Amino acid sequence: MKLLLAFFLIVLSTLVISNQKTNYNTDPLQESIQRGSEIYTDFCITCHMPNGEGVTDVYPPLAKSDYLMNNREGSIKGLKYGQEGEIIVNGKTYNSYMAPLGLSDDEVADVMNFITNSWGNKNDKMITEEEVSNIKN
């Protein structure tokens, strides 16, 4: 069993490495998503969970979230300045407070690109640092 597992590990790491090589080297969107995933693990994962599923009734999901995908500006604003007041996500009302995260504009862009392209979300129009910096509270 151990040998088998070791084999799987090797295969998997090869796959991951080769995937990274083919996808993440030149494409600016993929690079941004990669940086965004690291920020997500640091700043977001404790509440929004590893697969963006959130916590029932407390933290809204990001995965397949209609709010996130249809409110690009509002979502950026929430990340930049904090999120307050009622929002409706996939038909459910949430009213938790998310404090300002202290992320710089390029970091907000990266994490937006990550969450809008993960767990079934798809967003071809890349969010840039400039777009984030133009959004004011």
Next chain:
Amino acid sequence: MKKLNILLIVIFVTCFSCAQQAESEIKAAEPANINYMTQVVVPELTIPWGMTFLPDGSMLITEKSGELFHFKNGEKINIEGAPDVYVRGQGGFLDIELHPDYENNGWIYMTHSSTEGEDEGGNTALIRAKLNGNTLVDTEVLYKAGPNTKKGQHWGSRIEFDNEGYLYFSIGDRGNRDVNPQDITRDCGKIYRLHDDGSVPADNPFVDAENAKTAIYSYGHRNPQGMVKNPFTGAIWVNEHGPKGGDEINIIRKGNNYGWPVISYGINYSGTTFTDITEKEGMEQPLFYWVPSIAPSGMTIVSSDKYPDWKGNVLVGSLKFEYLERLVLENNEVTKREKLFEGEGRVRNVVQAPDGYIYVAIENLGIARIVQKK
């Protein structure tokens, strides 16, 4: 080949994603018959991290975002001269605590995220200052952990004094799990003990250890955000966040290693494991561990006569499940857990005030007093 790859991944994920965790033996139950209710006394706060009570019964409150409020006669006064706070991730303005002899010396102690130092980013600082009217004056930085980092995680922090007048405060591992907590020559993932002026006590456990940070009192912590002096024994009790599962209550003793991340009842957020062991010689077992995590913040031990049903119980805020947890202990063993005031919001802090009432700080709501039901 592609199909085989997918198959292997599926098998791999299946093997690893179901790392089995032992759930807490005692589960948190709904309260059967509760004689108390909450009454909001300070409304409109967002993340009231720390609170402390002045001799006149008024209250000092820190907001994570950086404000310091003096709540007096029903009015929330903004205090000038608060420290420059580095708001980043879980960091910001953290705890606040009065000197035990505040009436004579006026010292107020605070912890906050600070960019002081050369490297980019920040780390946790302990300061003290005095209140002159509506301004903080005579501010002194007593401790600044290093190195700075841009990580948003695990700053701690809580402050507490013991019966001998020593000051204890906590700093989390700052998101550097595999480097900081087990290394006594580095800051972070530690409980510190200092004299009230910031000097290091001569009998601190690592004063003679080579290159050690001599302010360290115990190590191997992840992110302690609750700390209280047990009013019955005088010992310092701490609660700390685990990752996915593995939050802990620990009694802090000199030089102890609490094991993070070598031993833990938690697993990674992703469901994978980072350690196979939950105990090891030379490392302390927690008094209690939570699986699943409640995300504990704030802690008090009830000694007041105002809550006869709760005397000796431990109260802990749950950020994740938005309730106040009441733990009943017998001979330092948890025998019962109860969810109080569920659904009012993320409970950030809980303190038994000098007036005997228990005050609960709830995010996006304010500070509530627990009173007898009419």
